[in-house]
Structures are given as structure tokens and as C-alpha cells.
Amino acid sequence: MINPLRLKFESNVLKVLFCWVLLGITADLCLPDVSCAVTAKQKYLSAERAYKQLRNSPARQKYRDNWLRCIGKYQAVYRHQPSGSWAAAGLYMSGKLYLELYNHSFKASDQSEAIDIFKRIIKRFPKSRYKTRAANEIKKICQGKRAAPSHSDGKAPGKTIKAKTGKTSPAVRKSTSPAKKSVPGHTSTVTGLRHWSNPNYTRIVVDADAETGYQHHLLKKDPSIKKPQRLYIDLNHSRLGKGVDKTIPIDDNLLSNARAGQYTADSVRVVVDIKSFTTYKIFSLKNPFRIVIDVWGRSPGKKSAPKSASPMIADRTSKVPAGALARQLALGVKRIIIDPGHGGRDFGAPGYLKGVHEKDVALKIAKKLADKIRKELNCEVVMTRSTDRYLTLEERTAIANTKNGDLFVSIHTNASRNRKAYGVETYFLNLATDDDAILVAARENATSTKNISDLQSILNDLMKNAKINESSRLAAYVQDSLYRNLKTKYRYVKNKGVKKAPFYVLMGAQMPAVLVETSFISNSRECKRLVNADYQDRICNGILAGIQRYIQETHPTAFLGNTRTRPHGDKG
Numbered sequence: 107m108i109n110p111l112r113l114k115f116e117s118n119v120l121k122v123l124f125c126w127v128l129l130g131i132t133a134d135l136c137l138p139d140v141s142c143a144v145t146a147k148q149k150y151l152s153a154e155r156a157y158k159q160l161r162n163s164p165a166r167q168k169y170r171d172n173w174l175r176c177i178g179k180y181q182a183v184y185r186h187q188p189s190g191s192w193a194a195a196g197l198y199m200s201g202k203l204y205l206e207l208y209n210h211s212f213k214a215s216d217q218s219e220a221i222d223i224f225k226r227i228i229k230r231f232p233k234s235r236y237k238t239r240a241a242n243e244i245k246k247i248c249q250g251k252r253a254a255p256s257h258s259d260g261k262a263p264g265k266t267i268k269a270k271t272g273k274t275s276p277a278v279r280k281s282t283s284p285a286k287k288s289v290p291g292h293t294s295t296v297t298g299l300r301h302w303s304n305p306n307y308t309r310i311v312v313d314a315d316a317e318t319g320y321q322h323h324l325l326k327k328d329p330s331i332k333k334p335q336r337l338y339i340d341l342n343h344s345r346l347g348k349g350v351d352k353t354i355p356i357d358d359n360l361l362s363n364a365r366a367g368q369y370t371a372d373s374v375r376v377v378v379d380i381k382s383f384t385t386y387k388i389f390s391l392k393n394p395f396r397i398v399i400d401v402w403g404r405s406p407g408k409k410s411a412p413k414s415a416s417p418m419i420a421d422r423t424s425k426v427p428a429g430a431l432a433r434q435l436a437l438g439v440k441r442i443i444i445d446p447g448h449g450g451r452d453f454g455a456p457g458y459l460k461g462v463h464e465k466d467v468a469l470k471i472a473k474k475l476a477d478k479i480r481k482e483l484n485c486e487v488v489m490t491r492s493t494d495r496y497l498t499l500e501e502r503t504a505i506a507n508t509k510n511g512d513l514f515v516s517i518h519t520n521a522s523r524n525r526k527a528y529g530v531e532t533y534f535l536n537l538a539t540d541d542d543a544i545l546v547a548a549r550e551n552a553t554s555t556k557n558i559s560d561l562q563s564i565l566n567d568l569m570k571n572a573k574i575n576e577s578s579r580l581a582a583y584v585q586d587s588l589y590r591n592l593k594t595k596y597r598y599v600k601n602k603g604v605k606k607a608p609f610y611v612l613m614g615a616q617m618p619a620v621l622v623e624t625s626f627i628s629n630s631r632e633c634k635r636l637v638n639a640d641y642q643d644r645i646c647n648g649i650l651a652g653i654q655r656y657i658q659e660t661h662p663t664a665f666l667g668n669t670r671t672r673p674h675g676d677k678g
Contacts, residue, residue, distance in 0.1 A: 153179035214393030446472035450496025455521030514619035529600030536606030584652030591648035
């Protein structure tokens, strides 16, 4: 006879075993995906918590690293499961945070990163609702509407993430600006004309709110209609902004004025009326987009070539190297331009120590260097800025040219996401030769790394003169002296050497020009040193000694009889 209790017990055991088997199969089939989804969600919620803390702390918002840390958390969601349901959400929020960072940093590279992220969303997630949101963000940027601070409500993807509120030949130059991409039907707006001039040099800048193609052409003088020689630039798909001065009087020895007008329904023409000139260059810069026009000439009544703003003569017919010609004619360095990097709303790189910024450190070092040059080299010094004020990169070079500077030295502090990076390095204008140089140039130019390659065509034209060799020599002397001066007193000083990079601030400089990265403000040890007066003096003494060595090489008798100007570190 079958025991009912035993039968019931065995039945229950079979049920339990069946459930275990079923659960095991289910686990094999499903649990990895479930686990990944849960982990991705957890990473997203962790990023949300970090963002909430950042959003609620104005003090934290002042430091770039806090923004990048939060952005990294959102991007970790995407990296964890690139095809998962949370990936698009994490990527989208990282783009939104880059836009918020742009509103604090004013660095166009941050806006560029946001655009790149939104484009990646459109490409990788064509069926996601984040594709539409990403496209809308790009559209807002192209229309000139800055992104307002935003936040996510932390809900699952699919639910709303709310927002809180020599003469160049005529050519067409077309490229894509990361600040504002050209889109079909989009029109750029010309927002203004600026100029700087002296008797034999004038720089004109045409500002626009978005990148566009342009052509330029030189027209001959036409006495029959009483028209002077003219240079014009046509900006495609452009409108002249309201309130823009249509004519700016220049009236120097080279140019009469510059005029802007709506040439056709979708193009703006800028015309430069010329009195006389020897050559000109035209190139464009990005973030924001602007066209730079440099014109050179000779002063009236002088038959000889114009005085070069450097210890070399720009004689196109001579076969004598410019540097050698300078030494033969005993041309000295009399006026040195010192350029403290950044300033005003452009804070530069944030320091490892809270409240320390590149713009302030650069200004202090530049002021000390200027005083030492005046006292010990007996040279005139012109500073591009002596207070905390904002200057565009092209304005700094224009000041150097219009003041007829003989040397140009731009002072900066270096920075890296790798807090262990340290050392000193000196740059001169050329194409970047390594990844580190590209990153430094992108940061100092306030552009993205991919735009550095766009400078190839510009530099090929601008670098066809002897100042590149002179700049290289000046950079070598400065770097060597700077390193030796610091090494004699401080431990852990790295000589990162002389490097080449396409810096906007050096473009068009008509004299030997270098950019000195004095130390890494992002490194704990070097940041503490950079705010120390003795370390700043050591930096200045090193740069001073390098300049002095360059002058002696160019003009061997420059310091004869002047005991004050013995090179620093020389024992005689």
C-alpha cells in the first residue's frame, strides 16, 4: 500500500529539484545580461549622485577636475555596456555636462567635446529617443543658444531628462568649426571688425559667430573710376550683424579703411582700401571663428626694405641667411614683448591647490621677468597685459608686431590630467611632433585636438621665413638656462626639452617668438613651487639668461663693458 505522506514528500522533492534545474538554466541564459543591466543602472545612479553634489556646490563648480570626474562617471555607463539601454543615457548626460562646463570655462574645446558626443549618439543609437535630444542640442549650438545648466531626474532611460533652464593666391578655405558646425541652411553672422596698426604693419580681424568658407582676391588700382587698390574677402552663407560698424577708419601708411557690407543675399564682403604694401597674409582661426588679415609695407620716403621686427632683415632678394645678416649688421635686441598667458574671464589651467589659476601665476612671473630684463639687459619691455584682463590670442601677436618688438616671450604654466606629470618645456611655432605637444597646443589655443591638423595649410604658408630658425635657437637657449637654474636648487626638476607646436598666439609674429611652459600647475609639488616667490625668481633668471645668450649670439658685442649683464649661472 502506497503511503500518501511519502508520495506527497517525494512529489515536493521533485518539484524543488525541477525548480533548481530551471533556475540554473535561467541563470545560464539570463543572469549575465540582468547583472550587466543592474550594474549599468547602478553606475548611472552613482553618476547622478556625483552630479547632484556638484550641482549643489558652487565651490566645487569652480574646479575643472570636479566636472571631468562627474563626466567620467557618466561615460563609464556607456563603456560598461556600449549597446545597453543605459549607454545612450550616460553618453547624453556626459555631453550635457560638457556644455555646462563650457559655460564656466569659456573653452571652446569643451563645447566641441559635447558636439562630438552628441554626434556619436546620433550614429550609434539611431532608434533611441536620445538621438532626437542630441540632434536638438547640436541645433541649439549652431543657432548660438548656449546650453543652460541641466540635470537628470535619475529615472530609467526613456523617461524625460529635464533641463533646469607673402601674398597668397585667391582660394576657398572650407573647414568645420567645433564651436559651431556648418549645417545645411545655416548662415553665419559677421559680428565685427577689429584692427591694430603701426607705420609698416596692420592686422585686421573679421569676427563671425560660425565657421564658413571664404575667398579673397587682390584688385588692381583703377584710376578711371578713382578706385584705390583693394583687397576683398567674401564670406559664404553669411549675414552682416545688426549694429556692426560697416566702416572702420585705419588711415595709416598702408591702409585707408576697412569696409563690410552685405554683398549678396547670402554673402558678406569685407573690402580693405590699400595705400601701399609689400605683402599680405590671410588665415582663419577657430573657436570662435575669425579671419585674420596681416598687411606689411615700408614707411613712406624709405627706399630700403622695412625694418623687420626682429634681429634679422627680411630681404627676399638676398642669399645671406637672415640670422647671419643680423650679426653682420650688428643689430641688437632693444624691445622685448612679454606676454602673460590667459587673463580676465580666461583663467587658464586650474592649479592643484584650490584658488590657484594659471592666469595669476603667469602674470606674476611675467612682471618679475620684465623688471629683470629692464634692469639687467637694459632693454625696453612691453607687456601685452599688466593686469587681470582678457586678450584674444591674435591681439597679443598684433601688439608685438605693432610695437616693433625684437623678441616675443609668452609665459604659461603647463597642466595634465595625469597629476604626476611635471617638468619645464619651451615651444616655438611649428607643426606638433608628438601627442603631448598636440594636447598642450589644443589647451592653449582653446580648441580641440583634432583641429590642430587643420593648421597644416596655414603654417605651410606662414613659416616660410627665417624667424622659425631664430625662434628655435631662442627656445633652445631659454629651455637650457631655465632647466639649469631650477636644477641647482630644487630636486625633481625634469627637462622636457624644446618642442614644436602650432600656437595661435605665435602665429604672424614678425620676430623670434617662444612660449614657455614654466612648470605643471596641475602637479602638487610644482603648483606649490609656482606660488613661491623664490621659485618664480629662479624661473625668471633662467629665462633671462636664455634671452641674454641669444642676444650675445646674435650681437656678440652687445654687453661689452656692462658687468650687470653677465649670464646668470656663469662664474666668469
